[in-house]
Amino acid sequence: MRFRGSYVALLTPFTEQDEVNTEKLREMVEFQIAGGTDGLVPCGTTGESPTLTWAEDRLVVKTVVEAVRGRVPVIAGAGSNCTKEAIEATRYAREIGADAALIVNPYYNKPTQEGLYLHFKAVAEQGGLPVVVYNIQSRTGVNVDTSTLVRLKSVANILGVKEASGNLNQMSEVIRLCGDKMDVLSGDDSLTLPLLAVGGNGIISVAANIVPCEIKALCESFFKGDFKAALAMHQRLFPLCQSLFYETNPIPIREAMNWLGWKTGNARLPLTPMGEKNRARMIDELKAFGLTGKV
Numbered sequence: 001m002r003f004r005g006s007y008v009a010l011l012t013p014f015t016e017q018d019e020v021n022t023e024k025l026r027e028m029v030e031f032q033i034a035g036g037t038d039g040l041v042p043c044g045t046t047g048e049s050p051t052l053t054w055a056e057d058r059l060v061v062k063t064v065v066e067a068v069r070g071r072v073p074v075i076a077g078a079g080s081n082c083t084k085e086a087i088e089a090t091r092y093a094r095e096i097g098a099d100a101a102l103i104v105n106p107y108y109n110k111p112t113q114e115g116l117y118l119h120f121k122a123v124a125e126q127g128g129l130p131v132v133v134y135n136i137q138s139r140t141g142v143n144v145d146t147s148t149l150v151r152l153k154s155v156a157n158i159l160g161v162k163e164a165s166g167n168l169n170q171m172s173e174v175i176r177l178c179g180d181k182m183d184v185l186s187g188d189d190s191l192t193l194p195l196l197a198v199g200g201n202g203i204i205s206v207a208a209n210i211v212p213c214e215i216k217a218l219c220e221s222f223f224k225g226d227f228k229a230a231l232a233m234h235q236r237l238f239p240l241c242q243s244l245f246y247e248t249n250p251i252p253i254r255e256a257m258n259w260l261g262w263k264t265g266n267a268r269l270p271l272t273p274m275g276e277k278n279r280a281r282m283i284d285e286l287k288a289f290g291l292t293g294k295v
Helices: 022-034 054-068 083-095 113-127 146-152 168-178 189-197 212-223 227-243 251-259 276-289
Strands: 005-009 039-041 075-077 100-104 131-135 158-163 183-186 202-205
Touching: 005 212, 022 054, 039 075, 054 075, 054 083, 075 083, 083 100, 083 113, 100 113, 100 158, 113 131, 113 146, 113 158, 131 146, 146 168, 158 168, 168 183, 168 189, 183 189, 189 202, 189 212, 189 227, 202 212, 212 227, 227 276, 251 276
Parallel strands: 005 039, 005 202, 075 100, 100 131, 131 158, 158 183, 183 202
Antiparallel strands: none
16 A cells, blocks of 8 residues: 555544534535545544544544545554554544544653564554554654654555654655665645655545645646645745644644634634634634635
């Protein structure tokens, strides 16, 4: 299996009663399919996985897989700082028809590089799905060193890495040393084009929740060799992407979707509504991009 192009880090919509809104989730899936998104990634950071119960996590993944109906790949967020839980979540994702699992660095317990290696290896060998390693030190407190990824690339079923370090030098080194066995996807929207330029394969995008066509167009232009068009789209998207990180993700993207009329509910504590000043700045960027509010 190969990972290439524009994948969306799918937001989890909630009802006014703070329950998972499966009807809205299905609408969002159809919006992504219509927008040309190459794959869907539910229950990651943008999906507020830390505040989903395991039952809700399973409901979200199952709903997305059923709604997609095999039209594009689904990479299910199945990570945990407990290896056994990550294996169980990956097995469930396999059972209900997901195509791969996104496995985040174990957080809080702060494993060594050996612990990271053994964690990802165990999930890949026992979970039964292709694994995309999700390397995001800013959220987890640990970085998967490139030397560890070099070891992991020889493990069957570890086929990709979502690089959200924000460090293009590190990403370049990962591609140089692991790109023969692992597809490397950006975890930062504003670095999509730079990562593609150094040999990366695509993006797991926050912005694609609201502009899937444009994220797809950037990737496709690059792959077709139309670098001028890819650069133009990068420059058009850049201010918008920056605005979606004025505060902790997914606070801004949820506010943006609600402003656009999606009615995805509120973020769960300890995440809070977006500050008014930052919200106003973000809405200015949404308008400048050509988007129209419906609230």
